[in-house]
Amino acid sequence: MSAGYPGPIQSQPQWQNGSTFSKSTAMVPPGLECLAEVEEVTLKDKVFQTKNGQDLFTVRRESECCGPSLNLRLRNPYKRDVVSLYLISDGGCCGGQTYLKVSAQPAHHIGIVRILTSSSNINVSIERGNGEPVFSAKLPVSVGSNKDSTIEILGMDGSQPVAVITKEKEGKSSQVIFHFLLNMEAALKAVILATFLYVSFRIREMSHSHSYGDSDFGWADAGGIDFADMSHGDFGGSDWGGGGKNDL
Structure with a gap:
């Protein structure tokens, strides 16, 4: 991690249903244990991996008419x-305000992501499952923003990044690298991964909007996540978790 970040902690206590934890105690929902001590995650070919190349999650789309x-x-x-x-x-x-709901299976609601756009910014708000705001991010809406290669996820005071998302070109494709503070809860790391997917989806929507022209801000298909046909209801099949070792 970059200089100035707080030092990592060594472990997180495991999730225990029915137990009472203090607000500062990390809990790990079932299935997210793999994120508990992970400081860096890479998204490539629709697969989230550790920096050592171990597969964590494959991204799949559920098809519903x-x-x-x-x-x-x-x-x-x-x-x-x-x-x-x-x-x-x-x-x-x-109608009403649209937001992303993030849940750990089978029924642990771990986060909410809200995106508000203006003429100059894409504003992202990240909340816990109970609606408590925890993080925020802001992406510029401008002609040159498609060259931006870093997204900072900030604490609510906006003073210091708690996670940094970086896009790196790899030939004709790109990969996305997520750097987390190691003392971040595993559930919140999962919500940040979900946040990136939502931001990519919204950017693709905006790139098709008359008000934003054809610019995709450089993030719409980063990491192999292609939302190009999403606005037209055609994803080329319900299973597109492809490209990695666990191609489904």
Whole structure:
């Protein structure tokens, strides 16, 4: 990690259903133990891996003819879905604000991601499952922003990054590297991975919007996640967790 980040801790206590923890105590939901001591994650060919190349999760899309426009699963190497993320609207069928709900399987609600766009910025708010705001991020909306290669996830005071997301070119493709503070809860690391997928989806939507022209801000297909046809309801099949060692 970069100089100035707090030093890492060595471990996190495991999730125990029914136990009472203090607010500062980390809990690890089932299926997310692999993230507990991970400081760096790479997204390449739709697969999240450790920096040593060990597969963590494959990104899968759930196909529903009348379901949410974004409905994804993170599947572990044992072919079990461990994280779900899908868009919901607080206004139901009548509209309202749309946000991403992130859950650890089978029923642990671990986070909410909200994105608000303006003429100059993409503003991201990350909350715990109980609605408590914890992190934020801001991406510029400008002609030159497609050259930006770093996204900083900030604490609520906005003073210091708690995670840094970096895009690196690899030939004609690109990979995305996530750097976390090691003392971050595993559940929040999973929510940040989900946040990136949501941001990529929204950027692709914006690139097709008349108000933003054809710019994709350089993040729409980073890491092999291609949302090019998402706005048209065609993903080329429900299973696209491909390219890595655990191609499904």
